Amino acid sequence: xxxxxxxxxxxxxxxxxxxxxxxxxxxxxxxxxxxxxxxxxxxxxxxxxxxxxxxxxxxxxxxxxxxxxxxxxxxxxxxxxxxxxxxxxxxxxxxxxxxxxxxxxxxxxxxxxxxxxxxxxxxxxxxxxxxxxxxxxxxxxxxxxxxxxxxxxxxxxxx
Numbered sequence: 471x472x473x474x475x476x477x478x479x480x481x482x483x484x485x486x487x488x489x490x491x492x493x494x495x496x497x498x499x500x501x502x503x504x505x506x507x508x509x510x511x512x513x514x515x516x517x518x519x520x521x522x523x524x525x526x527x528x529x530x531x532x533x534x535x536x537x538x539x540x541x542x543x544x545x546x547x548x549x550x551x552x553x554x555x556x557x558x559x560x561x562x563x564x565x566x567x568x569x570x571x572x573x574x575x576x577x578x579x580x581x582x583x584x585x586x587x588x589x590x591x592x593x594x595x596x597x598x599x600x601x602x603x604x605x606x607x608x609x610x611x612x613x614x615x616x617x618x619x620x621x622x623x624x625x626x627x628x629x
Contacts (some may be wrong), residue, residue: 486523488514492539495596503597507539508546515553525554534585535597537564546583568594569619571609 472489478508492506492568495591509590517592519523530547544559563585570576571591580587591609 486521495593496602497597497624502626503535503539507543507573511551515547518554521564527557528554529558529560530556531560531562534560535565535593537561538566540564541566564588565594565597567626568598568608569614571610572611573626574628580620587610 475488476489479485488510490507492503492510492613494503514521515525515528518528529579530540530544532538540559541561541564544556547553547556568591576587576590585593588605588609592602592603595604595608604613611619
């Protein structure tokens, strides 16, 4: 679905664009998509001279679930001293947390098409374990034990 977009970006920015066709949920559960993206990125970075790319100008990007994967790959690569550092990450409406679907952004955008709040929770469950039967619990917030919610409150809260 992104081939034309990637070709356009490559042409207009005079860049090399690598698009990863990662395995999709629910057929392929976590961490399949992450592993696909990480392995493709590692291969690219380890063979960068073959592609004629300046190692100081590597950017990782993605939208929606791809934004989640780009963020995860970026975090994994941050501690690697054997590879070039990423210049940037571009995240376009990334799915970055499934801890609280009642934060203000979810409430304000709950009925904005294309990714309704309920659909976001459904897709998060599909990605994690392929079982979306617990959507209501996730939307209520009862899927996270109280001690875990308190532990992560400083990172995931309306504040």
